[in-house]
Amino acid sequence: MGLTLRPASPTTPADRRYAMVDSPIGPLALVEEDGALAALSVEGARQEPVPGSFGVRDDAVLPHVREQLEEYFAGRLREFDAAVVLHGTPFQVRVWNALAGIPYGTTGTYGQVAREIGAPKAAQAVGAANGRNPVSLLVPCHRIVGANGRLTGYAGGMARKEYLLRLEGALL
Template sequence: MTCYTEYHSPLGILLLAATERGLSGLYFEEHRYFKGTRDWRRDATHPHLMRTMAQLDEYFAGRRRVFDVPLDMAGTPFQGAVWNALMSLPYGSTSTYQAIAQRIANPKAIRAAGTAIGRNPVSIIVPCHRVLGVSGALSGYAGGVERKSFLLELESSSHGKQALLQGMIAG
């Protein structure tokens, strides 16, 4: 059974979903690939959801750089390889779609890697926002380019709270 709750973030409302095995989704309100909660049960006390919310609080306050919530992400083996590569990107760093394809030993699969990145069901925690176009352009984020920019600014700031206080995005 998938359980869900809403989390009020500086970027707006996030929908968090979890199974008994771990966090299975973290979606923005108008996330491009979100399929809905029809078969899910609302439960803000689910242990994985509570842990995720606590860690998101720390992240947005600039006190957390690595998430350690268990994940239960459904995807193909290729998508799993791409998502694992994303999780190895350090806080505050960026990469390119091409570099991710190379990292998974499939350097010609740049477009496929981009598609897998775009289908990441656990935004922020699996940091797809850290991937840029080859020219350094902000592109292709299911939560929108403004949110991607905010997350990169939050991570590049030595004082995470400062980005929030400057009101980069009203949530």
């Protein structure tokens, strides 16, 4: 059980389908590619994808991910079990793999992730990769806080980050 993260193959929007899902943090677009989740985008996020890049709308795609998101937001799911395709540079993929290892209900820092991936001086680059995470929630970029333990930026907005950390019990 858990995430299966795999590198992406070159694709076009014609190779993708997407579903829209309501959530407590706003509408989510779940983008499917080759049977796996390739993007999870929240409406209004700073890094929101270009319109048309999701492919064709098909609300029947990724039913298992939709069900797991519902359970997560209800507080009953702590670990996602899904195939995820990662589109990014080799460095970004290393960062996203490290993020996927941060357990529910805990937080980490950019510096900790940088050390974990063997690049201890790359905390700022880790922050940039964190902000470009294409599959938020499943690859939990919201669990990253500043070195002082304070909340730092989140592509989905600080109110959403705070909501997610409270939901997980990482913020009391």
